[in-house]
Amino acid sequence: MRVNDERAKPMKSRIEAALLDAIGRTEDGAPPKLAAAIRYAVFPGGARIRPHLCLAVAEACGNDEPALADGMATAIELLHCASLVHDDLPCFDDANLRRGKLSVHRAYGEPLAVLTGDALLVLSFDSLARAAIGRPTRLVGLITSLARAAGTPYGLIAGQGWESEATPSLAHYHRAKTGSLFVAATTGGALASGRDPAPWRMMGELLGQGYQVADDLLDALALPHEAGKPTRQDALLERPNAVLELGVSGAIGHLRDLVSHAAAAVPECPGAGALRELVMQVGERLVPAGLKQTAA
Amino acid sequence: MRVNDERAKPMKSRIEAALLDAIGRTEDGAPPKLAAAIRYAVFPGGARIRPHLCLAVAEACGNDEPALADGMATAIELLHCASLVHDDLPCFDDANLRRGKLSVHRAYGEPLAVLTGDALLVLSFDSLARAAIGRPTRLVGLITSLARAAGTPYGLIAGQGWESEATPSLAHYHRAKTGSLFVAATTGGALASGRDPAPWRMMGELLGQGYQVADDLLDALALPHEAGKPTRQDALLERPNAVLELGVSGAIGHLRDLVSHAAAAVPECPGAGALRELVMQVGERLVPAGLKQTAA
Numbered sequence: 001m002r003v004n005d006e007r008a009k010p011m012k013s014r015i016e017a018a019l020l021d022a023i024g025r026t027e028d029g030a031p032p033k034l035a036a037a038i039r040y041a042v043f044p045g046g047a048r049i050r051p052h053l054c055l056a057v058a059e060a061c062g063n064d065e066p067a068l069a070d071g072m073a074t075a076i077e078l079l080h081c082a083s084l085v086h087d088d089l090p091c092f093d094d095a096n097l098r099r100g101k102l103s104v105h106r107a108y109g110e111p112l113a114v115l116t117g118d119a120l121l122v123l124s125f126d127s128l129a130r131a132a133i134g135r136p137t138r139l140v141g142l143i144t145s146l147a148r149a150a151g152t153p154y155g156l157i158a159g160q161g162w163e164s165e166a167t168p169s170l171a172h173y174h175r176a177k178t179g180s181l182f183v184a185a186t187t188g189g190a191l192a193s194g195r196d197p198a199p200w201r202m203m204g205e206l207l208g209q210g211y212q213v214a215d216d217l218l219d220a221l222a223l224p225h226e227a228g229k230p231t232r233q234d235a236l237l238e239r240p241n242a243v244l245e246l247g248v249s250g251a252i253g254h255l256r257d258l259v260s261h262a263a264a265a266v267p268e269c270p271g272a273g274a275l276r277e278l279v280m281q282v283g284e285r286l287v288p289a290g291l292k293q294t295a296a
Numbered sequence: 297m298r299v300n301d302e303r304a305k306p307m308k309s310r311i312e313a314a315l316l317d318a319i320g321r322t323e324d325g326a327p328p329k330l331a332a333a334i335r336y337a338v339f340p341g342g343a344r345i346r347p348h349l350c351l352a353v354a355e356a357c358g359n360d361e362p363a364l365a366d367g368m369a370t371a372i373e374l375l376h377c378a379s380l381v382h383d384d385l386p387c388f389d390d391a392n393l394r395r396g397k398l399s400v401h402r403a404y405g406e407p408l409a410v411l412t413g414d415a416l417l418v419l420s421f422d423s424l425a426r427a428a429i430g431r432p433t434r435l436v437g438l439i440t441s442l443a444r445a446a447g448t449p450y451g452l453i454a455g456q457g458w459e460s461e462a463t464p465s466l467a468h469y470h471r472a473k474t475g476s477l478f479v480a481a482t483t484g485g486a487l488a489s490g491r492d493p494a495p496w497r498m499m500g501e502l503l504g505q506g507y508q509v510a511d512d513l514l515d516a517l518a519l520p521h522e523a524g525k526p527t528r529q530d531a532l533l534e535r536p537n538a539v540l541e542l543g544v545s546g547a548i549g550h551l552r553d554l555v556s557h558a559a560a561a562v563p564e565c566p567g568a569g570a571l572r573e574l575v576m577q578v579g580e581r582l583v584p585a586g587l588k589q590t591a592a
Contacts, residue, residue: 034457147422161330
């Protein structure tokens with residue numbers, strides 16, 4: 001366990017440094033308020049769970065091109081930040097709070113929030129491309145993976161689009177909204193290290209589902225100041241929520257099952273054992289602290 | 297002249313086919329309304345002047361990788377469509393009309409308009425990457441050029457961001473809003489054909505400025521049904537406009553000067569002569585039909 005904790009530390013600094021570097025490149029000469037809003041949307045971050053996952057998979061695959069793995073991790077986190085900014089807009093969730101502070105449109109106004117999301121989408125692809133200078137042959141696969149996770153028909157944007165349908169496809173909705181960036185993280189970590197991404201999809205999908213259950217627990221049980229964002233929104237907006245469907249202990253049991261299956265789904269690779277251990281460890285951290293003993 | 301018209305024809309079909317192909321890839325399995333809104337935002341198009349310019353430059357440079365040039369042309373047009381959809385939103389121009397029909401948010405609502413712009417941004421990078429499978433070494437330069445034209449500090453999004461500043465930098469504003477995609481078109485056509493993009497920047501900047509003057513003429517002089525979008529907006533929104541500054545005949549003279557300088561700025565390359573002729577021809581088409589005799 002100490003080994004993983006030690007490895008997690010430089011990983012965290014690598015991610016923050018890469019994000020700082022990406023954001024820094026956009027600022028000189030930019031309209032000052034937009035530049036400030038972009039920085040505000042990315043720092044301070046949340047758990048950065050998706051870029052960590054991407055780097056952990058890259059490490060497990062040998063990580064022969066660390067700059068490229070860092071670039072993919074950065075791109076995934078920037079995409080995630082972009083989607084948070086746009087999802088919070090008045091025409092969607094109209095959320096006041098995000099990561100414990102005002103949402104971007106509350107802090108900077110709606111025009112700059114739209115532009116911040118747009119700019120982060122662009123920066124996501126730009127950062128990935130710049131990281132691929134030394135290994136351009138891997139870039140096509142990485143860009144198309146990132147685009148698949150972001151766009152239509154199956155990415156984040158499509159997931160948000162299902163909310164405008166009278167009869168949404170729930171399977172598509174969930175996979176798109178919560179699974180797609182986790183799949184990009186696992187397959188992207190493999191691709192950045194020159195591995196076949198296909199065997200890494202299932203692990204990403206299961207972790208995405210697990211993370212959704214953890215988010216449902218947070219929405220159903222936490223107070224806004226604990227969650228850093230509005231809670232009880234799923235019941236209010238009639239969105240599906242695992243706690244409403246399975247109860248608290250059922251939801252925690254389901255979360256632990258998903259995490260175990262995700263660990264079991266780690267494909268054979270040089271670092272498979274350590275990665276499986278890390279998945280179990282991170283999975284346990286997703287269970288809210290007060291509820292560790294609650295589950296069946 | 298006939299030679300250029302003949303070449304323009306297959307170019308037009310190539311561009312429309314590539315756009316149809318890109319949009320088609322996003323539809324199967326997507327939320328139906330979002331898919332419809334995305335298609336609505338791209339078809340029927342305007343003059344497609346930016347992708348034409350990109351392909352014309354690629355031809356002049358030898359066009360040894362036509363699929364890649366088509367991919368860059370497609371990416372530039374998708375980016376342009378994305379920016380139109382977001383610029384028309386209620387929090388920016390609140391425009392009802394675009395290309396002679398309802399703007400996307402008027403036809404499909406604001407949530408789907410935000411998502412349509414987002415999806416087109418993503419699709420832009422995705423289409424470019426897919427076109428680079430046969431020549432991945434050229435992809436880094438193309439993606440970073442596209443991102444520069446789109447994002448911050450100098451692209452379209454930054455240009456729109458200057459509208460939120462109390463004291464905007466007008467030079468930055470103009471270059472970003474009107475020049476950046478023309479520069480992406482000229483440098484992108486060169487890059488797709490394996491040429492150094494730097495000598496192609498000036499031509500793109502001059503054409504972008506010329507196109508802005510043509511747009512100013514349209515805004516100042518045309519009726520909305522002729523322009524296909526609201527007119528007299530610059531005076532209303534206190535935006536700079538060449539007609540307000542120079543008068544009609546002064547603006548037309550300035551437009552012709554810019555086009556001549558753009559033609560003169562075509563770098564030496566196998567097809568330089570034909571390209572210069574094409575620039576002059578297209579430039580003359582930018583002068584509104586009723587005003588050809590007006591200029592000094």
